[in-house]
Amino acid sequence: MSLLSSIKKRSTLDAAIKQVAQARKADGGRAEQLFKGAYQGFASVVSDQPLVADGLYHWGFALLHEAKTKQGQEAVEIYEDAISKFSFCLLIATNYLGAAIDGGVAFMELARISPDESKPGLYQLAESFFEKACDIQTGSAAYNLACIFALRGDQEACLGALRTARDYGSLPDEPNILQDEDMAEVIDQAWFKDFLEEVRAKVAEPKEKLKDVQIDVEPNFKLKKTEDFDYYSKS
Template sequence: MSILSSIKKRSTLDAAIKHVAQARKCDAGKAEQLYKSAYQGFASVIADNLMFSEALYHWGFALLHEARSKPTAEAIEIYEDAISKFSFCLLTSTNYLGAAIDGGVAFMELARISPDDGKASLYGLAEDFFEKACRIQKGSAAYNLACINALRGDEEACQQFLQQAKEYGSLPDEANIMQDDDMDNVKQAVWFNEFIAALRAEPEPVREKLVDAEINGEPSFKLKKTEDFDYYS
């Protein structure tokens, strides 16, 4: 980061902090505007820092996988922590596809181990993440959205998203779809079985054989000897 950029970010951060202080003393309407302005300032300060975003994503990814091996009460806390990391990642890098998809996955898995009266709202939050993923890359989370609609019993939407997933190349293979418990509500539907039958009828994709390539072990550049190198040039 250049000195000029650092100074600019410092100024933006100071302004955002000032807006928060002002918001605390204002009426609700004015305070809301100041808070939003502050949030935009905070976001701009931490935006465009790819390493920071990657750290947040991989932190969330690790938590997501750890949660799967824990007892329910502990897993709930870890899933919530993972979701906070994915959310923060998206705040710092709004087009981080992995965070959008895995944030939705975390909400889905959290819903499965939560009381029944809380499942619907959690699926709704998962849907928000998956829709964001599809805005980042069309069709990338279409299958996930199909799963949510299958769980809701919305067969028409489920069918549409399955077709979209197929169209954009994000559809799992037929065996994984059939083993997916999220699809249980639609597995007996005529349209679903026709969809699966069509997948089975498709020819296997042809995989190109990799040709052995000769590897040149010599580096393509030569380092100067230490005594010949001028560190100040």
């Protein structure tokens, strides 16, 4: 970071801190406005730090996978820690696709080990991360959204998301879909079987064979001799 950039960020940070102090003394809409202004300042200070964003993402990724090896409250706390890392990563780098997808995955995994009454709210939070991922790259988390819709029993939305995943190349292989516990409620539905048939038919379509093209090796131009010269003669 250059000296000028560092000074500018320091000034922005000081202004944001001042806004927080003012917000604490203000009421109602004025306080909310000041808090939001401060948040924008803080976000500006930590933005455009690709190395920090990478560190946060991979930290969250490690926590996500460690949580899968734990149980009970310990697993819950590690999932929550992973989510905080992915969220902070997205604050620094708003288009970090991996953080958006894995943040949603972390909420889904957290929902699996949470009480039934907590699941809908966690699915909603996961959905917001997956939608963010699709905003960054169209269709990238469409299958993840299909899983949420399947769990909710929203079959029409599930089919739509599956088709989007298929169209944008993010649909898993059929065996993985059939083994996905999130899809358990829909795999026996007629529309789901029809969808898989469509996918199989698409895969089975013969690829267009390149036609043989005859190449004329004879040059279609002639060199014009402009002088007599023997390149091998000695002067």
